Amino acid sequence: xxxxxxxxxxxxxxxxxxxxxxxxxxxxxxxxxxxxxxxxxxxxxxxxxxxxxxxxxxxxxxxxxxxxxxxxxxxxxxxxxxxxxxxxxxxxxxxxxxxxxxxxxxxxxxxxxxxxxxxxxxxxxxxxxxxxxxxxxxxxxxxxxxxxxxxxxxxxxxxxxxxxxxxxxxxxxxxxxxxxxxxxxxxxxxxxxxxxxxxxxxxxxxxxxxxxxxxxxxxxxxxxxxxxxxxxxxxxxxxxxxxxxxxxxxxxxxxxxxxxxxxxxxxxxxxxxxxxxxxxxxxxxxxxxxxxxxxxxxxxxxxxxxxxxxxxxxxxxxxxxxxxxxxxxxxxxxxxxxxxxxxxxxxxxxxxxxxxxxxxxxxxxxxxxxxxxxxxxxxxxxxxxxxxxxxxxxxxxxxxxxxxxxxxxxxxxxxxxxxxxxxxxxxxxxxxxxxxxxxxxxxxxxxxxxxxxxxxxxxxxxxxxxxxxxxxxxxxxxxxxxxxxxxxxxxxxxxxxxxxxxxxxxxxxxxxxxxxxxxxxxxxxxxxxxxxxxxxxxxxxxxxxxxxxxxxxxxxxxxxxxxxxxxxx
RNA sequence: CGGGACGUAGCGCAGUUUGGUAGCGCGCAGCGUUCGGGACGCUGAGGUCGCGGGUUCAAAUCCCGCCGUCCCGACCA
Numbered sequence: 001x002x003x004x005x006x007x008x009x010x011x012x013x014x015x016x017x018x019x020x021x022x023x024x025x026x027x028x029x030x031x032x033x034x035x036x037x038x039x040x041x042x043x044x045x046x047x048x049x050x051x052x053x054x055x056x057x058x059x060x061x062x063x064x065x066x067x068x069x070x071x072x073x074x075x076x077x078x079x080x081x082x083x084x085x086x087x088x089x090x091x092x093x094x095x096x097x098x099x100x101x102x103x104x105x106x107x108x109x110x111x112x113x114x115x116x117x118x119x120x121x122x123x124x125x126x127x128x129x130x131x132x133x134x135x136x137x138x139x140x141x142x143x144x145x146x147x148x149x150x151x152x153x154x155x156x157x158x159x160x161x162x163x164x165x166x167x168x169x170x171x172x173x174x175x176x177x178x179x180x181x182x183x184x185x186x187x188x189x190x191x192x193x194x195x196x197x198x199x200x201x202x203x204x205x206x207x208x209x210x211x212x213x214x215x216x217x218x219x220x221x222x223x224x225x226x227x228x229x230x231x232x233x234x235x236x237x238x239x240x241x242x243x244x245x246x247x248x249x250x251x252x253x254x255x256x257x258x259x260x261x262x263x264x265x266x267x268x269x270x271x272x273x274x275x276x277x278x279x280x281x282x283x284x285x286x287x288x289x290x291x292x293x294x295x296x297x298x299x300x301x302x303x304x305x306x307x308x309x310x311x312x313x314x315x316x317x318x319x320x321x322x323x324x325x326x327x328x329x330x331x332x333x334x335x336x337x338x339x340x341x342x343x344x345x346x347x348x349x350x351x352x353x354x355x356x357x358x359x360x361x362x363x364x365x366x367x368x369x370x371x372x373x374x375x376x377x378x379x380x381x382x383x384x385x386x387x388x389x390x391x392x393x394x395x396x397x398x399x400x401x402x403x404x405x406x407x408x409x410x411x412x413x414x415x416x417x418x419x420x421x422x423x424x425x426x427x428x429x430x431x432x433x434x435x436x437x438x439x440x441x442x443x444x445x446x447x448x449x450x451x452x453x454x455x456x457x458x459x460x461x462x463x464x465x466x467x468x469x470x471x472x473x474x475x476x477x478x479x480x481x482x483x484x485x486x487x488x489x490x491x492x493x494x495x496x497x498x499x500x501x502x503x504x505x506x507x508x509x510x511x512x513x514x515x516x517x518x519x520x521x522x523x524x525x526x527x528x529x530x531x532x533x534x535x536x537x538x539x540x541x542x543x544x545x546x547x548x549x550x551x552x553x554x555x556x557x558x559x560x561x562x563x564x565x566x567x568x569x
Numbered sequence: 570c571g572g573g574a575c576g577u578a579g580c581g582c583a584g585u586u587u588g589g590u591a592g593c594g595c596g597c598a599g600c601g602u603u604c605g606g607g608a609c610g611c612u613g614a615g616g617u618c619g620c621g622g623g624u625u626c627a628a629a630u631c632c633c634g635c636c637g638u639c640c641c642g643a644c645c646a
Contacts, residue, residue: 012595012607013581017639028580037638092644109646143570143644150646157646200645209645218645234644302643406646443646477605512606519606530605540605 001470003505003517007044010517020216022452023148025461029520031448031469038145038153045521046448048469050156053447054135056187056466057158064180066131066160071113073137077103079112083420094139106139109202111417111439114161118435119423125165128425128435129173133160135444149449150218150405156444163435165427167414170436174206174412177440181210181408188447189464189569190407191454195221197409198234198303202439203416210408210442212450217405222386226397234303237382238390238399240347250354250368252335258363261330263296266365270356273297278355278369280332284321285342286312292383293334293345295352299385308344308381333358333366334375345377346384405450408442455545461522462545465568470501472561473523477511477530487529487554491539494558500565519544524568525561529554545569 008030017034018024026032031046042050058068077095080086086093086105094106107113114132122130138157145153162173178194185192190212197209209232211221223230231237260266267274277296282289283305290309292300306314322329334343334357355369371377388401418424418434427433448467455462465471472495476488488504495502503523505514511530518526528540539557542549543564552560 009579009596011580015580016575016582019640034638138646140645144640144642146640151644152646155646159646198645202645409646441646446646475605480604510604510606510608512604512608514607515605516607528605532605 001044001503003473003503003514004507006503008521010520018148020147020150020453021456022449023150025456025520026148026449026452029461029522032149034148038142038151040149040152045469049448049463049467050445052467052469053188053451054156054158054444057184057442057444058135060180060184060187061133061158061160063183064131064176066133066162066177066180068134069114069132070134070136071107071110071117073107073139075105075107075113077105079116079421080105083112083417085112092140092142094141107136108138108140109157109439109441110134110159111161111202111413111437112421115417115421115423115435115437118161118163119418119421119425122163123425125425125427125433129162129164129169131160131162131173131177133158133440147216147218147449149445152445155446158440158442158444160440162438162440163418164438165425165433165436167436170412170414170438171206174410174438177410177438178208181410181440181442184442184447185210185212185407187466188451189455189466190447190451192407193221193223193230193402193404195223196229196231196235197406198232199411202409202411202413204411204413206412208410209406210410211404212407212447212454213402213404214450214453215403216453217403219404219406220401221404222388222390222399222401224392224395224397225400227392227395229392229394229397229399231386233386233401234301236386236399237393238384238386239393239396240382241351241391243350244353246353246370248354249370249373252366252368252370252374254359254361254364254366256363257331257365260363260365266356267296270365270367272356272367276352276354276356278334278349278352278357280334280358282317282322282325282327282332283309283314284317285309285314288312289317289321289325289341290314291332291334291337291341291343293343293349293377294384295346295348296356298346298348298387300346300383301385304381304383305344308379308383309342328358328360328362331358331360331362331364333360333369334377335366335369336360337375343376343378344381344383345371345379347380347382348384349377350380405446405453406443407447407450408440410440411438413437413439455522459516460520463522463524464545465524465565468522468524470503470523471565472500472525472527473503473505473518473521475505475511475514475518475526475528477514477528479506479508481531481534483534484529484531487534491527491529491554491557495561498558498562500558500562525564527557527561529557543568 011028014024032040135158164170220233222236274296281292359366390399415434424432476484478484492504526542
């Protein structure tokens with residue numbers, strides 16, 4: 001490709017709309033342009049990089065035995081209603097109607113399509129296992145598209161679906177995909193971590209996220225400093241503290257706390273630490289009332305409450321709920337709650353006694369509240385938000401909080417979709433069995449964003465060579481010197497002959513502009529030919545990411561560039 | 570959707586407080602001088618000031634409504 005023809009106008013300054021490095025650089029280096037929030041045009045440079053990631057993913061899927069197919073983006077509503085996701089996916093799904101009034105949706109993921117497909121073709125246990133995948137644009141009406149490519153309303157996803165005869169087979173298929181995902185991340189040169197995660201709406205039990213380590217990711221996760229436990233914050237647990245001895249119980253005493261409803265205010269007034277206070281959060285769970293108890297210095301993880309109460313929908317009490325149930329916001333305590341209130345206590349509550357908590361009376365709290373004597377606990381659950389420094393649930397080591405972006409997510413679904421969709425096969429004993437499924441997603445364009453986020457410096461992008469749009473740029477510096485121009489042309493031809501992906505920067509601009517653009521775009525290797533070099537018969541090479549520079553004889557330029565490329569990241 | 574910020578030339582911004590000829594830098598076009606790290610001079614093109622109403626002799630500027638964009642929150646590849 002000749003730079004003079006390339007559809008790429010680099011920007012000297014980052015558009016104001018871009019906040020994070022990857023977004024700014026992909027815009028500045030002419031990889032993408034925004035059409036609207038969450039929807040981008042891929043320019044030639046960006047498209048090449050995207051396709052490289054796509055190809056890596058494809059090769060690893062094929063190597064893992066998955067077979068590529070292609071399903072429509074536009075989908076009928078019916079199977080989504082059968083699985084319940086027409087409702088549960090809700091607003092996140094783009095929904096439309098055709099001219100006959102038939103309900104359609106734009107595919108946000110494809111369990112509802114692939115499951116009936118396989119059920120219609122493969123009807124015997126002899127056919128299994130099978131794993132199908134596609135690489136296709138997905139559509140989600142996100143609450144808030146953001147960070148450029150990181151959360152788009154349209155995004156390129158590789159989605160694979162495995163179908164097995166039994167759970168053991170499913171776990172084996174899952175394991176194969178798990179390893180393939182690691183190879184994808186490795187080949188893309190990414191720094192990443194595999195973490196246990198929350199399954200969200202997809203469902204299923206076991207699932208893992210492949211998390212790129214970045215400072216700006218949307219996702220928080222913890223990992224253990226001793227063992228290899230790592231989990232998304234939503235799913236993370238900490239080792240429960242030892243129960244405290246039940247001796248020396250204080251009497252339950254009411255104390256006035258006028259106008260103090262917050263943990264901080266009460267703890268200051270009574271000179272008690274927040275950790276000595278018992279927070280009592282109230283939720284509505286499908287019409288029922290749930291009180292969640294947790295020490296005052298910790299936060300409730302609502303996702304965990306939701307899981308504990310599943311399938312009832314859980315939402316925090318509104319002002320109306322408080323009024324209706326006769327509870328006083330800011331002064332709720334567990335003692336004397338009606339029988340029909342489900343009291344859930346976090347495991348950490350076992351490690352405390354003589355709690356300070358609400359008196360269920362405006363402007364009063366109690367001290368010396370104790371479980372068993374003063375209040376009951378219906379269920380002990382893990383409902384707390386894990387914090388940095390909490391003990392690891394596996395080994396007791398220290399949990400460290402870190403940030404990342406989710407590139408891939410793999411799930412063991414079991415019969416979550418095959419059962420409602422009646423996707424069955426005939427097993428060896430002649431009985432109909434639902435497929436044991438797994439599903440596996442990778443955000444292909446998000447990998448581009450993550451790599452841009454991990455690999456950049458002040459001058460621009462420093463791609464791993466596997467992702468750079470081209471491998472080499474040839475830069476003739478003095479376009480007024482016919483000998484230089486000619487040498488550049490010859491080099492360009494030689495690289496092409498050597499099957500190296502090469503750009504010739506044949507623009508009639510100053511050398512500085514070419515250097516700056518080459519750095520910004522991030523070609524792994526730059527080959528510079530100039531007047532002085534021609535005279536001495538040499539070229540200058542630069543490895544972009546390492547910043548390493550060397551000289552080579554003009555005639556050996558291609559081999560020298562190949563060596564530099566081989567040693568690059 | 571709730572909270573915050575913003576919308577003026579392709580990009581970055583000033584001008585809005587106090588209404589009165591729409592500006593600067595980069596980029597773009599032409600000519601000349603330059604030519605190994607975003608050169609310089611001269612000339613030039615390019616704007617319904619997000620959109621719609623209103624106030625006013627006069628609105629980028631004041632008022633109302635809408636749209637769009639970005640950031641923080643409930644989500645997920």
